[in-house]
Amino acid sequence: MSYRVAVRALCEFTAKAGDLDLRFTPSPTAQEGMAGHALVASRRGEDYRAELTLSGEYRHLSVRGRADGYDPTANRLEEVKTYRGDLTRMPANHRALHWAQAKLYGWLACQAFALAEIEVALVYFEIGSQRETVLVERHGAEALKAFFETQCERFLAWAEQEVAHRAERDAQLQRLGFPHGDFRVGQRQLAEGVYKAARLGCCLQAQAPTGIGKTLGTLFPLLKAFPSSALDKLFFLTAKTPGRQLALHALQRLRADAPLRVLELVARDKACVHPDKACHGESCPLARGFYDRLPAARAAAIQRGWLDRGAVSEVARAHEVCPYYLSQELARWCDAVVGDYNYYFDGSALLHGLTLANQWRVGVLVDEAHNLVERARGMYSTELDPFAFAEVRRDAPVALKKPLERIARQWRALDQAHGEAYQVLDEPPAAFLASLQNAVSAIGDHGVENPAALHGPLQTFYFDALQFCRLAESFGEHSLFDLSRTTGRRGPVSRLCLRNVVPAPFLAPRFASAHSTTLFSATFSPRAFYRDLLGLPAATPWLDVASPFAAEQLDVRIADRISTRFQHRAASVAPIVELIADQYARLPGNYLAFFSSFDYLQQVMARLVEAHPDLPLWNQARRMDEAQRDAFLQRFVEGGRGIGFAVLGGAFGEGIDLPGERLIGAFVATLGLPQLNPVNEQLSQRMERLFGEGYAYTYLYPGLQKVVQAAGRVIRTREDRGVVYLIDDRFGHAQVRRLMPSWWTIGRA
Structure with a gap:
């Protein structure tokens, strides 16, 4: 049995070293990143091959990925990275990781095109200036093959462990029996529906009454479907802590008969050991050398298998690493992950991102799914507070006074043009958005040059403005742009809000990315109401479980x-x-x-x-x-x-x-x-x-x-x-x- 791994995942496992460093770096938006890659490709010749799919084998390891581009005329394999600001400030361990990816793709290209040698290039594209910095190395195919095999060899023992774990897991899941012997009334009906949805690879809306054991009635059949549906992961998503605890309790019962690795994800503020310190090696001892100590911590955690909040904290403490970022790493290697809705449905959701990057087949269970409408509306809404902005303007560095004043002028123009207490406009004004985007770029550039200066209200405003700009890019009938009038020291001012009212356009791609998603609740009707607002496929089956109560x-x-x-x-x-x-x-x-x-x-x-x-x-x-x-x-x-x-x-x-x-x-x-x-x-x-x-x-x-x-x-x-x-x-x-x-x-x- 071969083990599939993406080039990026392989490099992150074998080539990451040094500190965890989350100091402010103004990264491009996803759309800016895609546009940057497209612009680089457009500057190349007619024969340039962008988004080139490459693959290779090493023993029973299958390595796959998509190289950013190959220029046959120059015989150059390019790995493109978009960024903002000063390239010299990029941490050395980031650069090393980029070179590792580029060299792996270099060998895969040599193998695909029967090349004796190739140029391998890192192309750093600065979003603001649209300038490229190209770093080139020439390598022989044999040297690149040796590098590829070295990386694979470092990963192979882990891959063999994963293959053995998966084989044993699936064999045990095939024989897994329901832990209580008999199902409760209604519980079997629910379980059969979840199992069928997993086999068919579709979504399911299930309304099931309180008290029948919905948590176990959904987890058990989805785990039973793992072998036949070739599922990689199960995500159990909850709106509140009690639901998370019920899922963990049920999984504890189930893993008594199957070697399941179970992970609980908790919020950063609940996991952080040093809330008074910043997330980088110069401030936090658990960030210093994080990637050097990660392999041992990862191995110890996987050996335990049961990784609720307490267990992750114990492993992290023993190996002196950050428990929050250790848990994010462990999400790659666990069979069942229990966490909040936002880990899969938010705009920058960890589990959704990993699913796409690793091409996982995942089964998703959404507990108390009636809550998802309001939670998702919150995920895709944002607002700008006039009083917070006034504070930012007052204390801003001289270099940022002009771009912030442009925002203020546009904001005042909005206030003067719209005097009602509450008003909805057809769309965010283009001039206001332009001033906001200009300020985002200016603050980002200033933060690169003066990292220590970007904190407190200025940093909060930067992220709020960035989110506002990102959501404005996808503005449509699913959202409102509204002004809420309030009174400040100098007269009336408006709070500006991009308010999502129909999360469907944002959630539909998340359902499409999963092999199967079951949304269940005791109150999940009318069926059309939730289907319309959540963006479920029109053909989504509906299951209304009869109540066991008289x-x-x-x-x-x-x-x-x-x-x-x-x-x-x-x-x-x-x-x-x-x-x-x-x-x-x-x-x-x-x-x-x-x-x-x-x-x-x-x-x-x-x-x-x-x-x-x-x-x-x-x-x-x-x-x-x-x-x-x-x-x-x-x-x-x-x-x-x-x-x-x-x-x-x-x-x-x-x-x-x-x-x-x-x-x-x-x-x-x-x-x-x-x-x-x-x-x-x-x-x-x-x-x-x-x-x-x-x-x-x-x-x-x-x-x-x-x-x-x-x-x-x-x-x-x-x-x-x-x-x-x-x-x-x-x-x-x-x-x-x-x-x-x-x-x-x-x-x-």
Whole structure:
């Protein structure tokens, strides 16, 4: 069995040395990089071959890649690198890596064209000046072959280990049995759907009720499909920490019978050991010599196999390397990776980038996928703050005063031309974007010449402006450009926002890159709503798993004599207090009460304390940290009594598991509709224009999804019993009732 490796991946494994160095370097955008490569190719002769696919073998190692260009007239193989600023500031270990790539391609070209020798060139193309710096070496084919074989030999032992691991892994996965013996009701149906999608190589939308074991019901069949579908990796993506922990727990059970390497990816700020230090060898001891110590750390980690946050930290500590960047390296060598949505769906996502670079066949599982719409909107939105910009202008170096003043003039022109409190324009003005791009280039150049000067607000503004420019390049009907008026010291100013409203154009290529993607949730309907907004293929199969729960397990009651609309809030407090107190008196136990805002929550809670001072109450607070959230949940114990107050759509509205008597009921005192404000009204208009469903896509569907999720906290197993009160007259409307789970039997309170 041969092992496939890309030229770049091979060189990064064998030729990277020295420090981890993440000091500011103004790199070109992806579009600028592609344009730079195209411009270099256009300057060559007619016979020049750009993007030349080359491959070679060494023993059972198959090396493949795409060289940037070959000029048969000059007999020159070129490796093109785009950059900004001063080339002399490029770290030496970067240059060494580039030469290694160029020389590997040089040998592959010699082999392909039967050449006795060849010129190997590094072409450094500076984006700003569009000048090339060409470094040339002439090598004989035999010398390049020896270099190629040396690199392959360094990698071969690792490749042999990987081939053996994969063979053993796939053999064990073929024999893998379901860890609980029998599937739960509905779990088998879900598992069969995931397995079929993996075999067919397609996406799947799966709506499966809470409590059937969706995590294990998706992981198990996808792992079973690895051998027959020739999958390389499994990515389990979550919106929140609890989902990540459930996935790790399930994988721990599964790897008891199969040699799986499992990695947990965590955010940089949670993994960093030295948050007070910069990521380079002159500042952080874990960055100094990082690549020299990486091979031993990598080998030790792979030997362990189980690489959750704690395990990665232990290996990193033992080998004195950065745990965050060690985990990014380990993503290349693990079978299953568990992490946040952003690791695959964000614009610069690690796992998506590795998938493309290594041509992996990946199976992607998207947990609680109803969250992906809002999360993806955030990934592809950005804004510019006028007050932050004013601070940058005030303290900017002299060299940057003029380009920043050009932005200020264009910004003032926008303010003067558009005086409304909130306004949407057809597109970002070209003159403003030009001034912003000019400033980005100027700040980047200044940062290259004065690295120490680029920090704090100036650096933050640089990255914000760069993101603004990048998103403006792909502006279309999927986004809004809006101005929100606010008052500064010198009068009205506007916050400028590129606001994504339909993530589909950005997410569709991510689904196409995966062999199979299953998106699943207990609240994933209407089907078309999520398909339209997420960009799923039109032919994506839909699976609606029947609920394992009986209607008599959950007593759903609508309190339709109460209105929770904003104008009726004050009048609603007393009847809500009476309803909660009456239910608790009839059946004491643990309850959750959900409200549309912290203010509303506090009003009802204060009146309940006043009327029933002996009733145990606790509440969600603004900006609770992880420890505080855990303390809130720990109040829900078997046999306990009391009411926890929470905000609908917050940390306690989904993703928490309180089976049995830990939770026997819930009160939902809101329809969950997003606020009626100018932004949402613009969103509604755009949804109406694109899909003919303005109100439903903007307000009704997102609101009811939160309500059903909150109600889903009550019944977690087939033995649970509970009650849910839906408090608002609109819950009785036919359009709303149709969006509730079909197994519910609904009565009046």
